[in-house]
Amino acid sequence: xxxxxxxxxxxxxxxxxxxxxxxxxxxxxxxxxxxxxxxxxxxxxxxxxxxxxxxxxxxxxxxxxxxxxxxxxxxxxxxxxxxxxxxxxxxxxxxxxxxxxxxxxxxxxxxxxxxxxxxxxxxxxxxxxxxxxxxxxxxxxxxxxxxxxxxxxxxxxxxxxxxxxxxxxxxxxxxxxxxxxxxxxxxxxxxxxxxxxxxxxxxxxxxxxxxxxxxxxxxxxxxxxxxxxxxxxxxxxxxxxxxxxxxxxxxxxxxxxxx
Numbered sequence: 001x002x003x004x005x006x007x008x009x010x011x012x013x014x015x016x017x018x019x020x021x022x023x024x025x026x027x028x029x030x031x032x033x034x035x036x037x038x039x040x041x042x043x044x045x046x047x048x049x050x051x052x053x054x055x056x057x058x059x060x061x062x063x064x065x066x067x068x069x070x071x072x073x074x075x076x077x078x079x080x081x082x083x084x085x086x087x088x089x090x091x092x093x094x095x096x097x098x099x100x101x102x103x104x105x106x107x108x109x110x111x112x113x114x115x116x117x118x119x120x121x122x123x124x125x126x127x128x129x130x131x132x133x134x135x136x137x138x139x140x141x142x143x144x145x146x147x148x149x150x151x152x153x154x155x156x157x158x159x160x161x162x163x164x165x166x167x168x169x170x171x172x173x174x175x176x177x178x179x180x181x182x183x184x185x186x187x188x189x190x191x192x193x194x195x196x197x198x199x200x201x202x203x204x205x206x207x208x209x210x211x212x213x214x215x216x217x218x219x220x221x222x223x224x225x226x227x228x229x230x231x232x233x234x235x236x237x238x239x240x241x242x243x244x245x246x247x248x249x250x251x252x253x254x255x256x257x258x259x
Contacts, residue, residue: 015101019109020116042072042121049189061191063220066128070219071188073121074211078154079179081114085158086165086175093259103252104245107162111155122147129219137222146214146225146233153207153237159244163251166258186212204232207240 049068053059061067088110089096089103096103130136165171186209187195195203203209210233214225 015099016105016109016112019106020113042069042076042124045072053189063132066125066132066220067191067216068189069125069128070215071186071212073118073125074150074208074215075183075186075188076121077115077118078150078208079182080118081111081151081154082158082161083172083175083179084114085111085154086161086171088158089162089166089255090169090259096255096259103255104159104248107158107248108155111151111158115151125219135222139218139222139224142214142218142224146211146218146230149233149237150207150211153240156237156239156241156244159241159248163248163255166251166255182208185209188212204229205236207233207236210236 046065046069049072050065053061053068054064085107088107092106096106126140161171161175185203185206187203192200192203192209192213204213210229214229214233217223217225
């Protein structure tokens with residue numbers, strides 16, 4: 001028992017930390033603007049959506065820029081983490097064959113690295129809310145509950161897709177296509193209230209959509225998210241993580257032969 005505890009608090013933690021640092025070094029290598037690029041994408045997209053839906057379609061949603069960013073940031077965190085997590089085992093094949101560490105550490109560390117990388121976008125969102133009159137309120141504490149649940153969900157999903165991608169390399173394109181579909185299935189530029197009642201529950205079980213709705217409730221409406229939404233978000237995220245761990249462990253025995 002002592003050896004296992006030592007590994008989790010010492011050796012294994014050291015490996016995870018270095019995998020995260022390695023991802024940061026590679027990401028910002030030879031980049032003059034560094035983390036600024038992670039802010040450029042949501043700002044450009046927010047600007048495009050603001051122009052289209054306020055100047056062309058004349059949306060009646062107040063403070064549309066913040067409204068859209070509340071959807072774009074969770075979507076960007078999810079899609080970037082899922083895609084890079086899916087590719088993580090194949091792209092680190094040399095490390096897997098040389099270093100005897102639990103293979104699940106690789107997709108997990110990539111997801112965590114992307115979550116840290118995307119924290120700049122979260123900070124941008126909070127600053128924009130504060131600057132446009134929303135102000136800081138006591139319900140912001142709920143962000144520390146709902147945001148980690150998205151990380152839990154995408155970690156479980158990445159464990160599944162990264163393991164399957166070792167055997168079937170087409171998974172990358174499935175993930176990319178799914179992310180395109182997800183952009184329209186998450187209320188990024190439209191309000192949840194326009195969704196027909198028969199589809200409302202389906203949206204709430206989608207962790208990305210649930211996080212978008214919870215974030216808007218907290219940041220725009222200065223209220224706590226509904227308990228029903230939190231329960232569904234927690235349930236779907238937990239089930240996905242458990243399923244990811246189970247499937248990953250079933251498939252990892254053949255990784256060495258296929259990488």
